[in-house]
Amino acid sequence: MTLTDISFPQVRSTVLPPVIATLALTLAVMFPLLSPLAIRAMADIIFAGLVLHGLLSAQIPVFYAFAIAILSFAQSGVFLSATDRAGSIWLALAVYCVAYSAAAFVKHRDARRVMLLGGALSIAQILDPMGAVLAIFLLPVCVGLPRPGEGRDKAGLLALLLFMPIVTAAVLAYARGVLGIDPISFARSQRPFSHAPFLLVLLAGFAAAPALWLTVLVRNLQRPAGLISVFTAIVAIVEIALTFLLGIERDMASMLAAVAAASPVAICSWPRPRKNADLMLAAAALAAVVSWLLIYLPEAVT
Amino acid sequence: MEGSEDIEAGSLASTRLGRGARAVSAHARLSLRRVDLERDPPDPSLLRAAELDAYCTGLFVPWRREKGRLVIACAEPTPAQLAYLRGRNTEPVLFAYARRDALLGAVETQYRDRLTHDAVHGLAEAEPQLSANRTFTGAQARVIAGAVFLAAAAILVTPRGVLAIVAGLLAAAYLANILFRIALVWLGAAEAFDAPPAPAPVASEDLPLYTILVPLYDEANVVPSLIASLRALDYPREKLDIKLVVEADDGETRKALRTLDLDPCFHTVVVPSSSPRTKPKACNYALRFARGEFVVIFDAEDRPERDQLKKAVASFRAGPANVSCLQARLNFYNRDENWLTRLFTLDYALWFDFLLPGLDALRVPMPLGGTSNHFRTAVLRSIHGWDSFNVTEDADLGVRLARLGHRATTLDSTTYEEATSRLDDWMKQRSRWLKGYMQTWLVHMRNPLALWRHAGPRGFFAFQLFIGGTFVSSLANPLMWAIFLISHATGIVIFSGPLGEALARASLFSLVAGNALFVYLAMLGPYRRGWLKLAPYGLTAPVYWLLISAAAWRALWQLLRRPFHWEKTRHGISAFEAISP
Numbered sequence: 001m002t003l004t005d006i007s008f009p010q011v012r013s014t015v016l017p018p019v020i021a022t023l024a025l026t027l028a029v030m031f032p033l034l035s036p037l038a039i040r041a042m043a044d045i046i047f048a049g050l051v052l053h054g055l056l057s058a059q060i061p062v063f064y065a066f067a068i069a070i071l072s073f074a075q076s077g078v079f080l081s082a083t084d085r086a087g088s089i090w091l092a093l094a095v096y097c098v099a100y101s102a103a104a105f106v107k108h109r110d111a112r113r114v115m116l117l118g119g120a121l122s123i124a125q126i127l128d129p130m131g132a133v134l135a136i137f138l139l140p141v142c143v144g145l146p147r148p149g150e151g152r153d154k155a156g157l158l159a160l161l162l163f164m165p166i167v168t169a170a171v172l173a174y175a176r177g178v179l180g181i182d183p184i185s186f187a188r189s190q191r192p193f194s195h196a197p198f199l200l201v202l203l204a205g206f207a208a209a210p211a212l213w214l215t216v217l218v219r220n221l222q223r224p225a226g227l228i229s230v231f232t233a234i235v236a237i238v239e240i241a242l243t244f245l246l247g248i249e250r251d252m253a254s255m256l257a258a259v260a261a262a263s264p265v266a267i268c269s270w271p272r273p274r275k276n277a278d279l280m281l282a283a284a285a286l287a288a289v290v291s292w293l294l295i296y297l298p299e300a301v302t
Numbered sequence: 303m304e305g306s307e308d309i310e311a312g313s314l315a316s317t318r319l320g321r322g323a324r325a326v327s328a329h330a331r332l333s334l335r336r337v338d339l340e341r342d343p344p345d346p347s348l349l350r351a352a353e354l355d356a357y358c359t360g361l362f363v364p365w366r367r368e369k370g371r372l373v374i375a376c377a378e379p380t381p382a383q384l385a386y387l388r389g390r391n392t393e394p395v396l397f398a399y400a401r402r403d404a405l406l407g408a409v410e411t412q413y414r415d416r417l418t419h420d421a422v423h424g425l426a427e428a429e430p431q432l433s434a435n436r437t438f439t440g441a442q443a444r445v446i447a448g449a450v451f452l453a454a455a456a457i458l459v460t461p462r463g464v465l466a467i468v469a470g471l472l473a474a475a476y477l478a479n480i481l482f483r484i485a486l487v488w489l490g491a492a493e494a495f496d497a498p499p500a501p502a503p504v505a506s507e508d509l510p511l512y513t514i515l516v517p518l519y520d521e522a523n524v525v526p527s528l529i530a531s532l533r534a535l536d537y538p539r540e541k542l543d544i545k546l547v548v549e550a551d552d553g554e555t556r557k558a559l560r561t562l563d564l565d566p567c568f569h570t571v572v573v574p575s576s577s578p579r580t581k582p583k584a585c586n587y588a589l590r591f592a593r594g595e596f597v598v599i600f601d602a603e604d605r606p607e608r609d610q611l612k613k614a615v616a617s618f619r620a621g622p623a624n625v626s627c628l629q630a631r632l633n634f635y636n637r638d639e640n641w642l643t644r645l646f647t648l649d650y651a652l653w654f655d656f657l658l659p660g661l662d663a664l665r666v667p668m669p670l671g672g673t674s675n676h677f678r679t680a681v682l683r684s685i686h687g688w689d690s691f692n693v694t695e696d697a698d699l700g701v702r703l704a705r706l707g708h709r710a711t712t713l714d715s716t717t718y719e720e721a722t723s724r725l726d727d728w729m730k731q732r733s734r735w736l737k738g739y740m741q742t743w744l745v746h747m748r749n750p751l752a753l754w755r756h757a758g759p760r761g762f763f764a765f766q767l768f769i770g771g772t773f774v775s776s777l778a779n780p781l782m783w784a785i786f787l788i789s790h791a792t793g794i795v796i797f798s799g800p801l802g803e804a805l806a807r808a809s810l811f812s813l814v815a816g817n818a819l820f821v822y823l824a825m826l827g828p829y830r831r832g833w834l835k836l837a838p839y840g841l842t843a844p845v846y847w848l849l850i851s852a853a854a855w856r857a858l859w860q861l862l863r864r865p866f867h868w869e870k871t872r873h874g875i876s877a878f879e880a881i882s883p
Contacts (some may be wrong), residue, residue, distance in 0.1 A: 111491035111656070111829045118822075156834030159841075160825045167818045 016053040020046055043089045047096065048073050051264045054100055058268035064277040068264060071284040075208070075260035075291045088257040094124035096261035098134050099232040103265050106145050106224040114157075117142065118164035125168050130239055130258075135165040137235045138228075145224050198245040205237035205255045208291045211263040211283040215270065226269030233262035256291045263287055334397050337365060337375055339404040344375065349412055357409045358591045361402060362387060371395060377402035402569065406591060410572075418574050421586035425686040431748055432702060434692040434741040437865045439748050462798070469785055470805050472778040473812035479771030480816045482764075486660030487652070487823060491830075500714075501620035503612065506538055512611050513543040513594030513679065517584045521602040522558035524874040528602050529562055536608040542567040547588040550575045578866040581672075582688030582695035589687050592679050599696075601673040603720040603873040605635060610715040614676040617713055626681040627703055627710035630674035631655060634721040636878035637836065642728055643721040643876075644839045645824070645846040650721075652827035654712075657768075662711050666764035667704035667757055669697030669742070674717040681708060691866050692745070694738020701746055701765065705756035720876045725849075730869040732853035737861050739773045775816075776854035779847055782813045817844050 027034075027042045034042075051072050055065035101120035105113040121138070124131025143158050175181040206213075212233050215226045236258035267280045348364035349357075357363050361377035371394040374387055379397060388395055400408075410417065426433035438446070456464045514532065518525070532544055544567050548555050559570055571588045585599060596618065600606060614628050631654040637647035654671065661668045675696060685706055688695040700710050722728040746753050746765065754762045786809070788794060825840030860867060 111826060112488065114826065114829060115488060115491065153832075153834035153837070156837035160829070160834065160837045163822055163825060163841075167822075171814065 016049055016056070020049040020053065023049070040089055043093060044073075047089060047093050047261075050093075050096055050100070051261075054264060054268050058273055060268070060273045060280065061277050064273075064281055067281055068267060068284045071281075071288045072260050072264045075256060075263075075284075075288040088128075088254040090127040091130065091254050092257040092261040094127040094131050094261075095134075095232065095236050095258045096265065097127075098124050098131065098138065099229045099262045099265040102138055102142055102228045102232055103225040103269060105142055106228050114160060118161055121161075121165040122168035125165065125172060130236065132165070132169055133239050134232065134235055135162070138232060139165075141231060142228065145228075198241050201244045201255055202237065202241040204294045205241065205259055208256050208287055208294060209233060209237075209259045209263060210286045210290075211280070212259070212266050214279065214283050215266040226266055229262055229265040229269065233259060233266070236262065256294065260287070260291065334376070334379060334399040337373075337398045337400050339363075339365070339375060339400045339408040342366075343408050343411065346412060348372070349409075351413065351416060354409070354413055354416065355590065358406070359593045361405060361593070363400075363405055363409055365398060365400075368396065373398055375400035375405060377405045402566075406569070406571075414574055417587060417590055418576050420590070421573075421583050421687075422576060422578070422690045424586060425689050426691070428686050431752075432705075432745060433689050434698070434745050434865070435690075437741065437861060438744060442744060442748065465785075466802060466805055469782075469809050472781060473805075473809040475771065475774050476778050476782060476816050477812040479767055479775040480819045482767040482771065483657060483823060484819060486664070486768075487656040487826065488660070489663040490656035490658070490660030492659075492663065501613075501616040504615050504619060509538060509541050509612070509615055510595035511541050511543055511593055512537060512615070513545065513592035513597040515545050515547060515585055515588050515592065515597060515599050516602065517547045517581050517588070517599070518555050518602050519549050519552055519581075519584075519870060520555065521873060522554040524602045525555065525558040525562070527874075528604075529564070529568075531605050532568075532600075533565070534608055535606065535611055537611045539565060539567055543593045544568045545571050545588045545591060547571045547573060547584045549573050549579070549584065578691060578868070580690055580693065580695070580866065580868045582692065583690035585695075586687040586690060589679075589682065594679055596676055597679045597682060598676040599673050600717070601719065601873070604673055604717050605719070606630065606674060606717040607715045610674070610713070610717065611676075613715045614713055617711075618676075618678065621711070622709070624707065624709050625711050626678045626708035627670065627700070628676040628713040629654075629658060629668065629670050629700075629710060630676070630713045631658075631716045632671050632674060632719055633716055633831070635718040636721055636723065636876040637833070639721070639723045639876060639878055641839070641842070642725060643723050644836055645843065646721040646728070647833070648824045648827040648836060648840055648843070649846070650827075651831060651833070652823055655827065655830045656823075659712050661764065661768065664760065664764060665709070666761040666768075667701040668710045669694070669739075669769060670700040670710060672696045673719070674713075675699075675710075676713065689745075692738055692741050693734050693866065693868055694742060697738060697769065698742040698745065701742060701757075701769070704761060705746070705753065720873055720878075722871060723876055727872055727875075729849070729853055729856065731871045732850060733856040733860060734869050736773050736776060736850075736854045736857035737865070739769055740857060740861050741865065743770050743773070773854055773857070776847075776851050777858065779851040780855075782809065782816075783848075786810065786813055817847070820844065820847055 023042060023046050027039065027046070031039065048069060052065060052069040055068055060068070097120040101113065101116040105117045121131060121135040124134060139158060139161050143154055143161065212230045215230055237255065240255045240258060263284065270276050270280065344363050344365045348367070360383070363375050365373045365375040367373070372391060373396045375398050376383065377400055379399060384397055426435045453464060516528065546559060546568060548559065548570060550572050571591055573584045573587045589597065596614065598614070610630055617628055618625065633650050633654065634643060634647050637643050658668055685702060689698050692698045703710055722731055753765065757765060821840055821843045824843035825837040828834060828836045
């Protein structure tokens with residue numbers, strides 16, 4: 001008997017979306033009334049629910065799905081964001097939404113996935129300014145990936161996908177610039193930002209992402225979906241490293257949050273989930289250990 | 303031998319092939335004598351009004367009494383029918399053959415007033431609460447008058463307060479409508495609608511008789527292409543019962559039909575002149591003569607996909623018994639003609655490819671589109687057909703079906719139509735649609751509790767948002783823009799105080815989000831069909847929405863002045879060829 005055969009209470013992936021949607025709606029409506037810690041705690045739960053839903057939908061055995069979700073959750077310490085100590089839940093959410101919807105889009109390209117990707121890129125901008133950068137780099141790749149027998153008009157598709165992110169960017173610019181409103185700012189962690197050399201941050205990002213690199217190596221990968229999640233992570237890693245270089249406020253936890261969010265999406269594209277479950281779990285565990293070492297080892301040494 | 307008692311009547315008068323060939327061969331086999339009902343009409347004393355439907359659909363009529371026997375004229379006699387007719391008459395009977403057009407003409411001549419009266423007032427007499435023959439009930443008029451009086455009084459006391467409340471309500475309705483549409487698009491975009499499991503095809507010999515109603519008025523120019531399109535349908539010709547429904551005073555169209563050598567499956571129904579002159583009245587009139595198990599409406603310029611009828615039969619057979627209507631998707635063959643046809647195409651694509659499937663998924667009342675609705679004929683008759691006084695009789699019928707426990711669902715087949723390419727035509731058509739939505743809302747809101755009971759809470763709210771929301775948001779749109787532009791251009795502070803500021807932001811958000819989402823949905827509309835080169839035109843949708851708003855205000859004016867007036871849409875003016883892609 002292996003772990004894949006262990007009988008867990010059946011968790012149907014279809015149960016989660018309504019729960020997550022209700023939580024997200026509650027969070028959106030109650031936003032002005034909740035404390036920053038409560039908001040981040042709810043965001044943590046939503047993030048964990050989304051990751052778990054994605055893994056279960058990919059037919060990953062229940063035990064492994066829970067284990068990988070917990071490890072991803074733990075990897076960047078996003079749960080600590082609720083205690084105001086570390087982590088960057090908003091960035092994790094933004095990257096996960098974008099990576100998941102981009103992978104779904106390149107896999108199916110139906111109207112729902114178009115809405116999902118446009119919505120994710122819009123929400124990502126609200127959650128973190130990096131969402132705009134992701135949109136700029138991601139959309140041309142998503143649209144440009146060849147699809148056999150597809151005769152869709154690329155310019156029209158790009159216009160359709162870009163519309164929501166552009167409107168959101170304009171509305172956010174107006175809200176922040178003219179009205180002085182930043183929807184998420186007061187819910188962001190107030191801890192001081194750490195500074196580290198660009199190259200170190202870049203290497204840390206890549207080191208903490210074994211699942212992503214394995215994704216490229218796994219045979220019979222559902223290529224477009226897997227590669228787009230890796231590409232999303234690379235854009236996020238490079239962008240965060242650049243923000244360090246430019247002196248914009250970011251810390252190592254931000255980097256690891258981005259990596260931790262993209263990794264489960266990449267894992268979902270692996271073939272034969274039951275056969276590869278152990279490898280998935282090992283990758284997630286390794287990523288978590290490396291991440292914690294990267295965050296806390298320097299602190300411990302200094 | 304069946305009909306052996308008729309042999310004495312002599313040999314066949316005619317063995318003419320071509321028109322009526324099938325019927326002739328049938329009566330030849332049965333050795334029936336031929337009678338000319340145009341020259342020798344039936345004896346009126348033998349006809350019974352209670353049998354009217356049987357005459358119209360069974361294609362028989364008592365003709366004369368000869369030598370103590372009743373002679374029954376039949377247009378499509380079969381051994382089974384003759385046996386049936388013999389069994390239902392206590393006296394000895396003889397059978398004769400009459401041409402179908404002559405037989406139906408004789409019945410129409412005898413019962414013209416009755417048929418016309420039923421076509422106009424059938425629903426109003428059977429279900430007065432569900433007919434739009436009165437625009438407002440007394441209670442509705444009192445409520446509206448009371449609201450207007452209260453608003454006027456409040457404006458005198460606190461004009462700014464009233465404005466703020468009205469603006470707030472409009473913003474809420476505006477946003478609720480667009481958010482509901484987003485939800486519908488999400489539901490309608492499910493893959494199940496992209497690639498529904500195809501129901502098992504029905505073998506040709508098992509296909510039932512199918513009635514096609516084609517109401518025509520001033521359509522002489524499109525008659526040849528219409529007939530070609532109907533002939534192209536992939537359905538056994540002998541199982542088609544096509545009713546070309548023309549108005550008595552439309553000489554041109556009748557003349558155009560006469561010049562064509564029509565197959566026996568075509569039957570021209572001439573609707574006597576009467577008020578109101580509406581398409582539903584003509585359809586009700588023709589429905590009396592429908593003989594098919596199923597019936598579908600096509601407009602004159604329609605080009606249905608060839609296998610649409612077969613798909614409909616398969617869907618009816620495979621689906622639940624309470625599915626009484628299938629709505630095929632509509633779109634346009636002349637979409638690239640100009641800006642208006644492109645925007646109209648985006649509008650239609652969104653409506654038929656996403657919104658209606660969304661309503662279907664929610665299992666709530668679905669307002670039908672004006673054409674390509676397939677019905678179970680018996681059900682349609684049992685609910686008294688269309689409302690002759692409603693200028694969007696299709697939308698009303700969809701709601702009425704749902705209230706009576708039936709279900710309308712979507713059919714994965716497209717009918718291509720001609721989009722109105724001129725602004726004046728478009729404005730008339732859109733005004734009529736919006737006026738009809740207002741009529742439909744008023745009819746079904748005469749007793750909101752009954753609507754709640756019949757449609758359920760989900761259906762009730764969907765009705766408010768989809769039927770009510772359509773014309774309310776169209777009416778509200780220019781008001782929202784006006785409030786926004788006036789307050790920004792003149793600096794007039796409409797909303798003051800902390801609450802007012804919140805209201806101002808909410809209104810602005812509604813306006814921006816509403817228009818942005820409207821644009822987005824317009825761009826998404828053609829996605830399912832892969833017509834993405836049209837998507838960028840969606841960016842101009844706010845202009846199109848303003849045109850819809852103008853049509854909505856025109857519709858409101860007409861609702862008050864000429865509620866039943868039907869503004870005819872001209873067809874056959876597009877330079878584009880009617881070729882289905």
